[in-house]
Amino acid sequence: xxxxxxxxxxxxxxxxxxxxxxxxxxxxxxxxxxxxxxxxxxxxxxxxxxxxxxxxxxxxxxxxxxxxxxxxxxxxxxxxxxxxxxxxxxxxxxxxxxxxxxxxxxxxxxxxxxxxxxxxxxxxxxxxxxxxxxxxxxxxxxxxxxxxxxxxxxxxxxxxxxxxxxxxxxxxxxx
Numbered sequence: 001x002x003x004x005x006x007x008x009x010x011x012x013x014x015x016x017x018x019x020x021x022x023x024x025x026x027x028x029x030x031x032x033x034x035x036x037x038x039x040x041x042x043x044x045x046x047x048x049x050x051x052x053x054x055x056x057x058x059x060x061x062x063x064x065x066x067x068x069x070x071x072x073x074x075x076x077x078x079x080x081x082x083x084x085x086x087x088x089x090x091x092x093x094x095x096x097x098x099x100x101x102x103x104x105x106x107x108x109x110x111x112x113x114x115x116x117x118x119x120x121x122x123x124x125x126x127x128x129x130x131x132x133x134x135x136x137x138x139x140x141x142x143x144x145x146x147x148x149x150x151x152x153x154x155x156x157x158x159x160x161x162x163x164x165x166x167x168x169x170x171x172x173x174x175x
Contacts (some may be wrong), residue, residue: 020088037165040070040078043087048091059161060124061103063140063148065169071168095125096172102162105153108138127172171174 008061042062049079070078080092108131111119119131130141138150148168 009070017131037066037068037168038064040067041065044078044082044090044094048087048094059102060126061099061101061161062148062163063097063099063129063166063170064163065148065153065166066085069148069166069168091123092172096123096127096129097172098124099129103163105138105164109133123172125172128169129170138164140166140170142172144171144173146171 011025058113065073081087081093084090103121108119110133111121112133117132121129121131123129127143131138132141134149138153139141140150142148146168148166148170150164151167152165155165
């Protein structure tokens, strides 16, 4: 199965899993140790149990909410989604945080410039995410109107893609 959601979750698993083996199969795994403030995201990705289905995909751009972003959203809601029997809502939330391809900050800035101050990107879920500048910061806006500021850009995963840490959860629809 090679759906956008499975490709998304594969990239997240590579980017955020902490490898305890000595085997170096991916630059993304060696980078994962640097993402200490993404434990909730890692739990959410692991709860979907789709890592095995997501091999041989990428590159992707991941807008990775920090643990603080998840806490602002709702600790109880995230815990409920992670522990739910039906993981569709969790998969929907996760897949909205990824765009196919390597979308670096400079590429986003160029797109914003070409779009007269606004750029639109399609997530692997198929929904639009817009970006604009607020001062020197790139701000993402979801279809519901929630915004997330990129707090750390271009965390390069080499051939696996790019990670941008964001300060809020973005939603594909009202949750």
